[in-house]
Amino acid sequence: MKKLNTTLDREPMTSQEIRDRQNFNYILKETTAAKVPIWKSIWFYGPVGIAMVTMVVSAVRINPKNEKFDNKTTLSQFNTTNTDDYSANTIVVEKSEELTETKSDSNTETEAPTVENTQTVNPSNTTTPNVKADPSNMDPAFLANNETKTIEEPEVKALPKLETVVEPKMVKTMPSIAGVFNGRVPISQICSTGKIDCNNGYEIVSFDIQYDNGVSSTVEHVRGSQIPPILCRKLRRFNVGSPVFITRIVAMNAKGETKQLLSMNIEPTF
Amino acid sequence: MAVNPIYHQTKSTLLQERDWIMEAKKDPERFGPLYTKYHEQIFRYVYQRMDDQEQAFDVTSQVFIKALSNLHKYEYRGVPFSSWLYRIAKSELYQSFRDRKAKRTVNVDTVHLADITEEFDDDDLVADKSKLIRCLAELREADLQLIELRYFEKRAYREIGEILDVTENNAKVKTFRALERLKKQFLK
Numbered sequence: 462m463k464k465l466n467t468t469l470d471r472e473p474m475t476s477q478e479i480r481d482r483q484n485f486n487y488i489l490k491e492t493t494a495a496k497v498p499i500w501k502s503i504w505f506y507g508p509v510g511i512a513m514v515t516m517v518v519s520a521v522r523i524n525p526k527n528e529k530f531d532n533k534t535t536l537s538q539f540n541t542t543n544t545d546d547y548s549a550n551t552i553v554v555e556k557s558e559e560l561t562e563t564k565s566d567s568n569t570e571t572e573a574p575t576v577e578n579t580q581t582v583n584p585s586n587t588t589t590p591n592v593k594a595d596p597s598n599m600d601p602a603f604l605a606n607n608e609t610k611t612i613e614e615p616e617v618k619a620l621p622k623l624e625t626v627v628e629p630k631m632v633k634t635m636p637s638i639a640g641v642f643n644g645r646v647p648i649s650q651i652c653s654t655g656k657i658d659c660n661n662g663y664e665i666v667s668f669d670i671q672y673d674n675g676v677s678s679t680v681e682h683v684r685g686s687q688i689p690p691i692l693c694r695k696l697r698r699f700n701v702g703s704p705v706f707i708t709r710i711v712a713m714n715a716k717g718e719t720k721q722l723l724s725m726n727i728e729p730t731f
Numbered sequence: 732m733a734v735n736p737i738y739h740q741t742k743s744t745l746l747q748e749r750d751w752i753m754e755a756k757k758d759p760e761r762f763g764p765l766y767t768k769y770h771e772q773i774f775r776y777v778y779q780r781m782d783d784q785e786q787a788f789d790v791t792s793q794v795f796i797k798a799l800s801n802l803h804k805y806e807y808r809g810v811p812f813s814s815w816l817y818r819i820a821k822s823e824l825y826q827s828f829r830d831r832k833a834k835r836t837v838n839v840d841t842v843h844l845a846d847i848t849e850e851f852d853d854d855d856l857v858a859d860k861s862k863l864i865r866c867l868a869e870l871r872e873a874d875l876q877l878i879e880l881r882y883f884e885k886r887a888y889r890e891i892g893e894i895l896d897v898t899e900n901n902a903k904v905k906t907f908r909a910l911e912r913l914k915k916q917f918l919k
Contacts, residue, residue, distance in 0.1 A: 471843055483767065487792065
């Protein structure tokens, strides 16, 4: 089959004929119409998509609802005796459910009512759960009694297990002068109290203080929690506006246990 | 051999063309002078390879629409703007053939056929036009294009090189080989 058409000695077109068919406005119009809007181009979706995903992830992470949930968990861990708190109870029961899941398969029958009870605890849930009977045919008073019974059961089971979940609260022992650990402290407060305080039942026994004595930087070891008046005068004279480091802070509690605390970095000000 | 006068430009006209392009990149309405300058040239290139006049005008318009849409990608390389337009035209032309499932056309001017037979350098050859046209139709597309550009459209080798994106020398060598193949076909 022939691939080409051949035309012999075709009538040539004059330049005028061709020029008459020029239409630059049509070219302009078509070019504008053919342009893809920026929001339809693939270059738009890449950055915008990434930005959207970032926003969603940030929103989920910063969402205060998540904090509320954490608070509830803490409440459920610490206020285990408060049976009136429905939300706390709900979490308690859910936790017991998680724990029972680790049991062997033979316990699965006993787990079933526990899961049902989780639903009955929630006051917003208006449906009345029952495994065997149709709840619509039952007396509301009977249902109410039945609810209170089913609520109590998981609590009794869950409480001893929760004891293993609760962790002792860790409070860090921190030194401070006039409530400041790191930062600016008025020199008047340093010299009036002149004492390094400590929380958690600890008292400062000794510390090193590094300051400028007017000639060079010096380190002095101080016994007790008090900054001596002579040091105070030097701080007032030479160290206002420059940092003073309090290091190797040793504290002791009533039982005689000692510990070294974090170093402080204060800046005396007027 | 006559040459295309629009193609052969002085340095100042090339620089003026570059200014037009730069202005058109900022404002498409400034593309007007380039359109006016090259419309006929591109139309003739397209129409040379097509049957239908209206289709040729449509394809020419499409070439300029494409050129204006992609003008931001154009880089001045010291050659006429038409080189870039020809490449777009070639692509649009073949796209049009595919879309319409149409065959490519070779428009042959019998006067130009004599130029080809002259190049065969054989006095014994009798110019059998119909045979030569048959042989042209049997040539490969690349070879046919070279013969067309050189002998039917009377373009300089430099221009052929710029249209086909090869050097001037390469265009010359390729045209010579295409002519050799045509001659071989013709003598069969």
